[in-house]
Amino acid sequence: KNQVEQxxxxxxxxxxxxxxxxxxxxxxxxxxxxxYKQDTGRGPVSLTIxxxxxxxxxxxxxxxxxxADTKQSSLHITASQLSDSASYICVVSAxxxxxxxxxxxxxxxxxxx
Amino acid sequence: DTGVxxxxxxxxxxxxxxxxxxxxxxxxxxxxxxxxxxxxxxxxFLTYFQNEAQLEKSRLLSDRFSAERPKGSFSTLEIQRTEQxxxxxxxxASSPSGQAYEQYFGPGTRLTVT
Numbered sequence: 022k023n024q025v026e027q028x029x030x031x032x033x034x035x036x037x038x039x040x041x042x043x044x045x046x047x048x049x050x051x052x053x054x055x056x057y058k059q060d061t062g063r064g065p066v067s068l069t070i071x072x073x074x075x076x077x078x079x080x081x082x083x084x085x086x087x088x089a090d091t092k093q094s095s096l097h098i099t100a101s102q103l104s105d106s107a108s109y110i111c112v113v114s115a116x117x118x119x120x121x122x123x124x125x126x127x128x129x130x131x132x133x134x
Numbered sequence: 135d136t137g138v139x140x141x142x143x144x145x146x147x148x149x150x151x152x153x154x155x156x157x158x159x160x161x162x163x164x165x166x167x168x169x170x171x172x173x174x175x176x177x178x179f180l181t182y183f184q185n186e187a188q189l190e191k192s193r194l195l196s197d198r199f200s201a202e203r204p205k206g207s208f209s210t211l212e213i214q215r216t217e218q219x220x221x222x223x224x225x226x227a228s229s230p231s232g233q234a235y236e237q238y239f240g241p242g243t244r245l246t247v248t
Contacts, residue, residue, distance in 0.1 A: 064241045122179070124176030126174070
């Protein structure tokens with residue numbers, strides 16, 4: 022069964038600090054992995070998308086890594102800001118899976134001043 | 135605004151009532167998806183359309199749920215005889231045909247059943 026597990030479930034950090042969110046998946050055969058940011062009460066917004074051959078991808082203060090061998094990804098946030106407070110969802114797509122995306126449960130990040 | 139839009143943004147209804155939500159996808163996107171998301175969880179797939187054809191439905195989509203996309207543009211999701219367990223955020227997404235992973239989400243409709 023295709024699954025995506027994220028950790029931690031929630032995280033509180035102080036403004037300006039860095040943090041790393043984890044995503045482990047069992048989706049196979051792997052096609053791509055995307056990190057979404059979801060503000061409270063709003064729809065998810067894509068941060069990065071990574072294919073099998075990509076190890077690292079950055080989007081501003083967000084850097085995603087992918088290890089396709091161990092089926093793990095991480096999202097690193099540098100110099101956190103209050104506006105980073107949100108849920109971060111890892112989503113994995115399988116080859117030939119048509120419409121099917123497998124969503125993780127998300128990590129709820131709270132950045133405090 | 136060329137993103138995915140949903141209406142209404144919030145809906146409060148009494149148990150047993152029917153509700154209908156609307157989703158307007160990005161205009162050039164052939165595929166349209168509906169998801170349900172409960173607090174603290176990731177979205178769960180409900181159904182998707184390729185143009186006007188409903189191609190897949192999750193077993194989460196009980197007989198009380200029906201979705202349509204009559205002209206291959208906007209879509210509606212109706213819940214009949216709502217139950218308290220239906221309280222959730224209902225998300226709509228759209229994607230170009232053949233690029234299902236490129237899903238763009240709308241802001242969602244938050245349903246509260248009292």
